[in-house]
Ligand code: GLN
């Protein structure tokens with residue numbers, strides 16, 4: 076007797092991002108389809124082999140994807156909008172990638188630099204546009220949104236789930252195919268016909284799933300995993316009914332195939348009985364985000380249901396305290412009996428990097444606290460053995476885990492008494508500016524800005540030369556002096572050019588920054604960076620989230636020299652540029668031994684010091700970017716306000732230490748504001764710039780309804796597109812903005828930073844933007 080181990084899904088981009096390389100070579104026409112597919116097959120084979128070797132008993136298949144697993148489901152079920160020209164039959168790779176990237180291909184330059192999805196998505200020249208893309212629940216993974224129409228037909232168009240099961244079997248691996256559950260799939264989709272509710276399509280979709288099950292059973296599958304993370308959301312009665320109906324049909328479709336319903340990214344809460352009552356053979360629970368639901372589930376589960384215990388964190392990189400875990404799960408396993416238990420990570424391992432062993436240059440102590448996918452499987456194996464053969468059978472493993480946990484609890488590199496002292500001294504007054512906005516506005520008149528002031532969001536093009544200089548500097552090919560000379564020259568030219576075309580508030584251009592989070596993280600204590608810790612963000616795009624392992628503090632000023640240098644070149648105000656505390660948190664792996672809220676406060680305090688130093692250095696306009704505020708929203712409605720309250724408090728802590736006469740900006744992109752507008756108001760930034768060009772200013776409706784009192788720069792230039800916006804277009808957008816917001820509150824700026832564009836695109840666009848603002852001034 077042993078307790079089965081499942082992973083629910085594994086990283087698939089390849090330990091050295093082999094899939095990324097193959098995809099980009101294929102898209103660039105440098106490799107043919109056969110080569111791409113062969114790389115993909117090798118990655119699948121080594122994923123199966125690795126898991127088998129590590130002792131995984133329930134090895135997943137169909138968790139691999141050439142781009143995205145939701146897109147795979149659309150291809151599988153024939154959900155392919157007409158304009159992609161598919162006429163039935165197997166879905167060609169060209170159709171699949173057209174749905175993923177648009178038929179001309181998005182301007183994907185294939186570089187590695189983290190390009191946050193917040194600002195990286197959407198541009199495609201001509202041809203057929205890609206499907207919409209959006210965040211997978213509260214992760215930084217993005218999926219392609221299924222697009223439904225009235226009269227939507229479904230058919231088994233791609234046999235991928237069956238093919239991959241067969242492929243694994245041929246290699247000697249018996250796998251558990253993974254499918255996105257039908258209800259989650261429909262809920263994630265969007266209807267192009269306003270009166271069509273995607274859930275109404277369920278009866279048409281279920282036969283495709285049933286057909287897949289029949290074919291898998293015929294191939295010898297015994298378990299199939301259906302991912303239904305929608306079960307951790309607030310569900311209405313209609314959705315609950317849909318779930319019951321779906322699994323009644325699917326469990327009835329094939330008698331000898333067992334279904335495991337996987338839920339993750341949170342607790343089932345009020346859906347627990349619904350989930351336990353579905354007629355599936357098994358239910359997977361996220362016991363990291365919601366440990367308390369274990370007891371309830373054990374008590375309330377029907378006597379024959381298998382419970383998959385998601386006890387190892389699939390969303391974070393920390394090594395587990397295995398002894399503490401065993402204390403928690405032993406009673407549950409005893410109550411259920413081992414034959415009703417599976418051990419698993421909380422969710423698919425897709426969201427963590429491959430293997431900490433690859434980080435050879437990493438500090439050994441820090442490394443001993445971490446577990447990536449490979450180590451997490453090892454932990455599951457240890458737990459499984461301990462539960463069956465007793466803890467003594469894994470005494471060494473447990474001793475190591477205990478030692479790591481003990482060291483981490485007291486390590487001086489994590490616990491900084493200086494930070495603790497400052498945190499204890501925080502006062503509410505530190506989150507308040509000296510005076511309310513109307514008075515600050517007057518105090519800021521000395522800046523002498525015209526009506527409709529023009530500015531940009533921070534970065535200027537990261538040209539080939541800029542990237543090359545950075546890479547050469549990192550490799551030691553050019554020394555500090557030459558590198559900084561180069562950066563100063565770029566900055567000098569950027570300042571001179573901005574002055575020449577008549578922008579009002581200038582930026583230094585961010586040429587020295589690799590990434591808006593990494594640049595700051597590298598200068599803060601408490602942050603670590605990996606070399607190979609890549610995690611898929613979407614398609615071939617990967618990110619390497621920094622790891623916040625300890626108390627965060629700022630050993631020295633981070634941006635002051637660059638800001639001071641830029642300001643020394645001009646009489647116009649230069650805007651200081653910082654990444655906000657919530658974004659610094661949201662785009663990192665965060666320590667799990669301190670509340671996120673507290674970690675965020677520490678970052679905010681470090682940034683507050685930076686803001687103060689900038690002000691003292693004569694930088695009197697300071698922008699604190701918070702593009703990730705909205706994506707931190709919890710999945711459950713009841714938890715949203717608590718999150719927003721601390722997120723806003725952290726921003727204010729970072730921003731409020733300045734004089735009334737210093738102007739604080741913030742920036743947000745790729746965001747809707749309706750449900751968070753009160754929090755945006757709560758930030759009380761003197762000026763906020765937002766991405767609005769593509770929505771043609773409709774995002775401003777929320778600001779109008781809220782009677783937002785401070786200044787706003789609604790983006791008039793869609794920086795995702797290589798197209799140059801005309802003066803007339805931008806004037807028109809500004810007219811639409813003025814239907815919503817008073818002219819004297821408006822700034823004129825692009826949607827976001829310009830780092831992904833070329834100077835040839837940026838120059839005429841900004842010249843036109845300044846011209847549009849001048850016309851508005853003349854009209855006053
Ligand atoms: N200041 C940053 C830039 O211009 C903002 C980036 C962002 O919003 N994602 O690049």
Ligand code: ZN
Pocket residue numbers: 193194532702742743744826827828
């Ligand atoms: Zn932005």
